[in-house]
Amino acid sequence: MKLFHTADWHLGKLVQNVYMTEDQAYVLEQLLRDIETEKPDAVIIAGDLYDRAVPPTEAVQLLNRILKTVVVDLRTPVLAVSGNHDSPSRLNFGSDIMKSAGLHMCGEFDCAFEPVVLRDEFGPVHFYLVPFADPATVRHALQQEDISSYDDAMRAVVERIKPRMSPGARNVFIGHAFVTKGGGAEPNTSDSERPLAIGGAEHVSSAHFGCFDYTALGHLHQAHHVGVETVRYSGSPLKYSISEEKHDKGYLIVELDKDGKATFTKKPLAPLRDMRTVEGYIEEIERQERSDDYIYVRLLDELPVLSPMERVRAVYPNAMHVGQNSVLQHLSGSAEQAEGGGKAGMDMLSLFRSFYKDAKGADVSEETEQLFLQVLREIDREEGERHEAHQADDDGVRAV
């Protein structure tokens, strides 16, 4: 049986206030063409189809169009679970009605653990669709008081599935979780993966999945296997953060032979615009070839560059961020921008004194220092308020 395994589409995603919809449609069109050519027996989407509980209508229309093409036009079953970014009940809408047409969408956590059964020439393959759920939801659904972590929850879920597994069938688990070898913490995460819990309690041990022939995971955006070859993340089809710059994005083709032995092919998807870092002096950058990529620029100039985004966008119209390395930037308090600067680590007032002396050749007066500190406090307060307002916006639409 040939399966396509993908996850973490994050439709409706904004990166630096830019909607990724066009970029998402571009890679998903490639996926559609591959489905048409490769004719897989099913397409697995392991959670985070949307980026938020109430996605914008463009994202709803895009997902609708893609699923309709796969299920109705290409007659390929889709097996999907909701991730921590999706709204369980919104994604679940119509799922019982769509089953008969081949769309198996498991939005809400349900302890029935009834597998979706597909068949090939070697017999049935049982798919267990387990959407993202926090420990409290699983504890309540399974009526099992000893569940307090994500790892407890997953162990309990798999323990419930085991006695239902049919000995003659091959078995595939589809889930959305932070799975690591033995459940330990891993450093290789991306800024675009929202943490599930604070401080390590989000990790799930890969050891739980030993009873499945294949475990198709979503949540982590880099394609990789965990512990064994058969427990895998497909990764996201696009880079959603500059911390994913070095990822090779795409999806997996998984082939299960008659005994359930899986072989893997990683298939790349070409982005409409790449996401990458460019480091250099502003005058070098201005001589570069024009590019529509989403570029994060790190300026090496010692002296502050005026209107840097304007100058950078003449070459990189979709530049997403410009970081400056100059002393002036240190004053803005951005840790990222301060990286590599010789004066990193100095406090604001010391930096200001040093800058003033460099610029004016004299020590700063007491009055000017007070004025500087007052401005700093105002900036701090405004940033705090902006941050709070942003958090409040966020909480209104997010499931977790």
Place this chain on the structure above:
Amino acid sequence: MKLFHTADWHLGKLVQNVYMTEDQAYVLEQLLRDIETEKPDAVIIAGDLYDRAVPPTEAVQLLNRILKTVVVDLRTPVLAVSGNHDSPSRLNFGSDIMKSAGLHMCGEFDCAFEPVVLRDEFGPVHFYLVPFADPATVRHALQQEDISSYDDAMRAVVERIKPRMSPGARNVFIGHAFVTKGGGAEPNTSDSERPLAIGGAEHVSSAHFGCFDYTALGHLHQAHHVGVETVRYSGSPLKYSISEEKHDKGYLIVELDKDGKATFTKKPLAPLRDMRTVEGYIEEIERQERSDDYIYVRLLDELPVLSPMERVRAVYPNAMHVGQNSVLQHLSGSAEQAEGGGKAGMDMLSLFRSFYKDAKGADVSEETEQLFLQVLREIDREEGERHEAHQADDDGVRAV
């Protein structure tokens, strides 16, 4: 062919800050039982399934459960269009996938006008599903510049449908619009029907529907026919405003004979709690039998009643509003509350002077008048701000 015609469910509706979800589930359960007993060939839902573009999850879960029961468990096709309260693209999600299972949900306006075809022993019945769309959307979709009103839009839609109509078939139109005899204004609207346009331009003439054997409409909440017997509103299944107090709520059973002649049966749905007005003196009301109905109380007492809602809720725990008739209330400026008062029509300052004289036996001083006017201005400003904030909230989630 036997059809159930219903509309305007408004799932997710808040009336005076009370979610109607439990009441909606209660009447829809009756509808389910009737479908099981009566075995209609199809159920028509003529728009406004939800009350807003992004309904609360409880509303999504309720609609999901009802539709799943009708389509999957009771194997009865559903023919639904979006209304002015629904989000076209959100309601449209999965519609192409759900068709094969019998859920025909037309969310987005599409000029294909491909009928849904159902059959009985006398042959095919063609259903034309036309969701709510404003004139601009229809003008753009049909590429027809002469569409400026809702009436123009509907005329154009029906003109496009006519040549596609099959002479051997019976034809049913399903739509969501403000249809009146000849397109004139009608006074009998409810406060819970959101106007589609300002000043009469929202009306659509019933004459356009002459070519259909039956026209199943949604938008107006009172069940009635328009001009001819075969152009009908089913009305909403529940009272959604006290202005609907005298409506008999339910749905329609429509039977089309072999020639397309329609006969009608109005079927009532019993609410969990009725919505009604009670008028009387507070001491009379306190002696009434306890009731869980949604009650709007109009107090007749001449003297102001202190803590009136607290006293009313001892008898009517779900009381929604208490209107007082006393002079004090006139000062609050509510037109509704001033109804029937002998001092209605007086301006605020005159009322205050009159009240002051009644209460104190002397004329109000210049200084006190200024103080009163200042307080009035503050109240006005605060109400204006609250109203604006509320409007802003609203606009964020509403389609129209």
